[in-house]
Amino acid sequence: MGQRLNIELKRKKDNKDLANCYYHWSAYTSSALRLTIEIMENFINYHEEDNNIMRAIKLLQSTGAGVIKEDYDILNEEEQKYCKIGDNRNLGLISITEKNMEETRTWEESRVEIYLTDEKDYFKGRDENRASFWCLFEEDEEINLNDYVEVAD
Numbered sequence: 001m002g003q004r005l006n007i008e009l010k011r012k013k014d015n016k017d018l019a020n021c022y023y024h025w026s027a028y029t030s031s032a033l034r035l036t037i038e039i040m041e042n043f044i045n046y047h048e049e050d051n052n053i054m055r056a057i058k059l060l061q062s063t064g065a066g067v068i069k070e071d072y073d074i075l076n077e078e079e080q081k082y083c084k085i086g087d088n089r090n091l092g093l094i095s096i097t098e099k100n101m102e103e104t105r106t107w108e109e110s111r112v113e114i115y116l117t118d119e120k121d122y123f124k125g126r127d128e129n130r131a132s133f134w135c136l137f138e139e140d141e142e143i144n145l146n147d148y149v150e151v152a153d
Helices: 029-041 052-061 098-107 122-128
Strands: 005-011 016-023 093-095 110-116 130-135 139-144
Touching (some): 005 029, 005 052, 016 052, 016 098, 029 110, 052 093, 052 110
Parallel strands (some): 005 110
Antiparallel strands (some): 016 093, 110 130, 130 139
């Protein structure tokens, strides 16, 4: 087994799935936490992105992941400029269609769910950005990322 991790980005207000990413060797708590912190440290860079799907892709790409070819092909030309095609399951494979996100879920051994607010003012919504971990022997632990992520006020 590859300790397969699935990181899911969801819109907090309606629990809508935005994107997910499969990482082949990252389903340990320390690896999953490192990837989650990396994503959340980049949240401020993309908090004004109007397109929630593109915001999710950019956040997942900040870990080194890329969009699977099938989903990349459905993006428009402008969106493709900001995306890279994923070809390495260790670096992460991003899915954005419901079909491919569901397939990613079938591979997972552990999951991190990151709930993002729609607040344009990052600091106003900061307390609402949370992640839930189901990693390492399926521990269920809710983590307030603000305890881990340093952002200058």
